[in-house]
Amino acid sequence: MTTPSHYFARLLKYFILIVLALFFLMPVYVILVTSLKPLDEISLSQMWALPTSIDFSSYVQAFEELGPNFLNSFYLAIPATLLSALLGAMNGYVLSKWKFKGSETLFTVILFGMFIPYQSILIPLIQFLDTIGLYNSILGLIFVHVVYGLPITTLMFRNFYANIPDEMLESARIDGAGFLGIFRHIILPLSITGFVVVAIWQFTNIWNEFLFAVTITQSDQQPVMVALQNLSGSQIVQWNVQMAGAFIAALPTLLVYMILGKYFVRGLLAGSVKG
Amino acid sequence: MATKQKTKQKFSKDQWLAIGFLAPSILLILVFVYGFISWTGYVSLSNWNTIVPDFSFAGLKNYLYLFSDFRFQSDLRNMLFFTILFIGAVIILGLGLAILLDKKIKGESFFRNIFLFPMALSFVVTGVVWQWLLNPSTGVNNFLKTFGIEPLWYTDTNILAGFQWGQIEFGVPVAILSIVVASAWQMTGFALAMYLAGLRGIPEELREAARMDGASELQIYRKIILPQLRPITASVVIMMAHISLKIFDLIYAMTGPGANFVTDVPGLYMFETTFRGNYYAHGAAIAIIMLLAVAIFIVPYLWNNRRADS
Numbered sequence: 001m002t003t004p005s006h007y008f009a010r011l012l013k014y015f016i017l018i019v020l021a022l023f024f025l026m027p028v029y030v031i032l033v034t035s036l037k038p039l040d041e042i043s044l045s046q047m048w049a050l051p052t053s054i055d056f057s058s059y060v061q062a063f064e065e066l067g068p069n070f071l072n073s074f075y076l077a078i079p080a081t082l083l084s085a086l087l088g089a090m091n092g093y094v095l096s097k098w099k100f101k102g103s104e105t106l107f108t109v110i111l112f113g114m115f116i117p118y119q120s121i122l123i124p125l126i127q128f129l130d131t132i133g134l135y136n137s138i139l140g141l142i143f144v145h146v147v148y149g150l151p152i153t154t155l156m157f158r159n160f161y162a163n164i165p166d167e168m169l170e171s172a173r174i175d176g177a178g179f180l181g182i183f184r185h186i187i188l189p190l191s192i193t194g195f196v197v198v199a200i201w202q203f204t205n206i207w208n209e210f211l212f213a214v215t216i217t218q219s220d221q222q223p224v225m226v227a228l229q230n231l232s233g234s235q236i237v238q239w240n241v242q243m244a245g246a247f248i249a250a251l252p253t254l255l256v257y258m259i260l261g262k263y264f265v266r267g268l269l270a271g272s273v274k275g
Numbered sequence: 276m277a278t279k280q281k282t283k284q285k286f287s288k289d290q291w292l293a294i295g296f297l298a299p300s301i302l303l304i305l306v307f308v309y310g311f312i313s314w315t316g317y318v319s320l321s322n323w324n325t326i327v328p329d330f331s332f333a334g335l336k337n338y339l340y341l342f343s344d345f346r347f348q349s350d351l352r353n354m355l356f357f358t359i360l361f362i363g364a365v366i367i368l369g370l371g372l373a374i375l376l377d378k379k380i381k382g383e384s385f386f387r388n389i390f391l392f393p394m395a396l397s398f399v400v401t402g403v404v405w406q407w408l409l410n411p412s413t414g415v416n417n418f419l420k421t422f423g424i425e426p427l428w429y430t431d432t433n434i435l436a437g438f439q440w441g442q443i444e445f446g447v448p449v450a451i452l453s454i455v456v457a458s459a460w461q462m463t464g465f466a467l468a469m470y471l472a473g474l475r476g477i478p479e480e481l482r483e484a485a486r487m488d489g490a491s492e493l494q495i496y497r498k499i500i501l502p503q504l505r506p507i508t509a510s511v512v513i514m515m516a517h518i519s520l521k522i523f524d525l526i527y528a529m530t531g532p533g534a535n536f537v538t539d540v541p542g543l544y545m546f547e548t549t550f551r552g553n554y555y556a557h558g559a560a561i562a563i564i565m566l567l568a569v570a571i572f573i574v575p576y577l578w579n580n581r582r583a584d585s
Contacts (some may be wrong), residue, residue, distance in 0.1 A: 019387045020372065024460065027404045034407070048417075090296045098293035106301060108581045111318035113308040115573040117563040119545045123318055123555055128311075146306045150300050150519035171394055173559060179289035179296075208397030210524035211542075215550055227398045229528050232403045242403060250400045257395035268394065268468050272510045 001230035017181070032094050035059065035244035041164070042239050055240075062244035068220065070248065073207055076223055077136050080145040081202040085195055087146065088153020092194075093187055095154065096161040097169060098179065107158065114151035118211050129216060144216065145206045152205075153198050156270045160189065160194040200260055201267035204253045224249045294575045312566065320561035337560040347561070348443045350544050354568070356447045357454060357540065358519040362407040364459040365515050366508065369466020374469070374496070380403025387471070391464035398461070405457035429453040429530040432537050443525045448537040450530065458525055462518065466511045473507040474500070509576070516572045521565055541565050 034042065035058050037051040060238075095107050126135060127142065134140030164187070172182050213223045222230075227248045232242045257264050322333045341347040341489030372390055376383050393401065408415055409428040415428060429450045477500060485495045525543030532539035536582075541561050549558025 005315065013378065013380065016373075017375055017386050020368075021386055024389050024393065027460070030408060031404060047421070060395075087300055089428075091300050094293045098290065100290060100294065104581055106297070108577050109309075110300065110304050111577055112573065113572065114305050115517045115569055115577075116312070117310060117517075117542065117562065117565040117569055119521065119523075119542060119558075120315050120566040121307065122315075122562065123549065123559055124311040125307070147303050150304060154300065178329065179292040203279060204395060208399070210397065210399050210423040210527070211546070215546070220426045225397050225524075229399050232406070232528065239407060243407070246400045246403045250396050253395045257392060264395065265391065265468050268465060269472055272469060272514055 034240055035062075035247055037240050039238060039240055058238070058240035058244040059248070061238075061241050063250055064185045065231060065241075065244055066224055066227050066248055069222050069224040072138055072221065073223040073252075076141050077206040078144070079208050080142045080149070081199050083142070084146045084149035084153050084202055086194050087150060087200045088157045088198055089188075089191060089194070090183075091150070091154040091159050092157025092159075093183055095158045097164075097166070097182075107154070109175050110151050110154055112151070113148065114155065118148065122211070122215060126215060135216065136221055138217070138221055141212060141216055141223070144212050145202075145209070148185065148212075149202055149206070152254070152271055156198050156267070157191075157194055158203065159270050160191070160197070164190055168231075196260065197263045197267045197270060200256055200263050201271060204256060204264070204267075207253050284295045284475070291498075315559045315562055318556055321556050321559075323369060323559075324553070324557060333556065333560050337556045338564075339553040341564070343559055345442045346532075346536050346544060347541070348441060350539050350541045352443055352445055352450060353451055353536075354520060354540050357363065357451050357522070358394075358516060360447070360451070360455045361458050361462075361519045362512055362515045364455055365462050368459060368463045369511065370470050370504075372463070372467045373470030373474055387467070390467050393461040394464045396461065398458075398522075398525035399528045401461045402455055402525045405453070405460070406529045409453045415512060427535065428433050429538060432534050434537075438466065445527075450505070450533050450537040454526060454529065454538060457529060458519070458522070462515060465514065465574060469507050469511055470504060473504045513572060513576050517569050520568045520572075541568075 030048075033048070033050060034054070036054050038053070038055040038057065041051060043051075066262055091110070096105055129135040129140045129144075134143060168186060169182055177185060207223075208225060209223075210225050210229070213226045214229070217223070217226065228245050231245050294300060317330070319337055320335070322329045322331045322336075324337075372386075376387060380386065407413065410416075411427050411430055416428070418424060427449070431449040433449045434446040435449060436445040437444040439445070464555070482495055482498055482529075486498055490498065522540055523540050523546060525540055526540055526543055527546070530538040532543060541564065545558050545561040545565070548554045548561070
């Protein structure tokens with residue numbers, strides 16, 4: 001039953017989708033085109049034009065400037081992700097399978113930490129890190145991300161474990177397994193997807209985080225996002241180097257998204273409280 | 276009898292283990308969230324507005340200063356309009372795209388991936404890129420110039436539909452629109468993913484039944500689908516509101532405070548006044564006001580969720 005109006009409606013749908021898709025991709029085009037141009041071809045009025053020749057020198061320069069910070073981001077994001085996922089799994093297990101009087105309230109108390117503006121804890125946090133000697137260190141940032149990652153990882157694992165049927169635990173209990181036995185032999189083996197989802201979410205958030213990074217670390221301890229901001233905040237604006245830098249800084253999370261997109265989306269949904 | 280007692284004992288041991296598992300996290304949250312918030316609250320009532328800590332009691336002096344401050348008044352105006360426009364844009368675009376993609380589109384996952392990928396980026400990257408895209412003399416604007424439009428984007432100091440209110444002009448700052456464009460570009464994918472999951476969760480029978488009763492497609496959306504999506508809209512609003520009320524990095528990377536503070540927000544002011552100006556008590560007061568703004572949305576929402584669960 002394809003009447004002309006149906007046909008027109010179909011056409012309109014694809015037209016809207018394509019126009020919006022082009023709008024969403026426009027920044028990617030501009031990043032790539034600009035970063036591959038030599039400096040003398042960069043001008044604001046020519047930003048849409050393709051480069052006359054491909055020039056990787058801006059990537060070389062951007063990598064020279066951002067390289068050490070890029071590594072810092074890995075030293076930060078990997079341990080912080082693993083630690084916060086592990087703590088989240090423990091909390092999620094308790095709060096979904098070993099509920100006790102007041103555990104729902106405790107969960108809400110934890111969850112609130114996910115929403116607070118971090119500005120509201122920043123001044124004491126810096127005083128604290130300074131006191132224990134972790135100010136201006138990647139170790140300090142790891143600690144911060146583990147602590148403030150607790151609400152979201154707890155929430156995600158709690159939602160994830162809620163899908164494991166209680167009967168499974170009951171039968172394990174009858175077989176004599178206790179709290180730790182059930183965790184090791186039943187929960188953990190079933191947790192792989194949960195860990196992937198939480199790890200992607202935490203890695204992306206920690207990699208992209210800026211406020212803690214810019215206030216807690218200086219120069220050679222800074223993660224890549226702060227270094228990128230400094231690159232673009234410098235006096236002489238080299239747009240090609242900036243765009244190359246933006247691309248380099250965004251690459252790890254973009255790759256995660258492209259390779260593990262399904263889990264990335266699951267993380268988005270799981271992190272939205274109701275899930 | 277003996278075995279029964281034994282299992283009972285074992286159960287309580289496990290229960291204690293469970294609480295022991297949870298205890299370190301609870302302790303960390305109590306200290307680092309609630310303890311630190313209290314400490315910030317205390318600082319906001321102190322005289323610590325120099326490099327040297329000074330915890331002498333100042334009462335509400337810092338708050339009174341802020342509410343009479345031109346910059347902070349501008350921040351509150353910007354925060355209000357940014358939040359409304361940003362949430363509106365994300366919901367309309369996200370819901371619209373989800374409805375479109377739900378209609379058996381060829382290449383659905385291809386389109387979905389395009390709309391979602393900005394979510395994987397950081398606000399700093401988004402800010403750097405959109406600063407370049409919306410630069411008043413670049414390509415987007417060259418394109419618009421052919422239609423006779425010459426927007427200044429984030430350098431514009433005009434206030435739309437403004438009227439004088441105390442020291443500030445109250446209305447939508449034009450420059451805020453450029454921040455809305457960049458942030459909506461980044462976050463629309465979130466609403467899209469949420470709505471798409473919601474639409475997929477509505478049983479097909481519901482639509483079929485309505486169709487049998489002679490409802491038009493439009494009526495089905497208005498009477499059945501949109502009401503079903505209401506909890507999702509609530510979640511999207513909550514997530515976007517807490518992002519917009521504390522936004523800092525996007526604006527820091529993209530525009531800074533702007534001329535006449537047209538793109539300034541409390542998050543940016545807090546950062547600059549505390550860590551660049553050493554006005555710790557002012558910074559703490561801004562932070563507490565930001566927390567209260569978020570709490571107004573979040574606390575009732577969390578409370579409702581908790582009641583729904585138990």
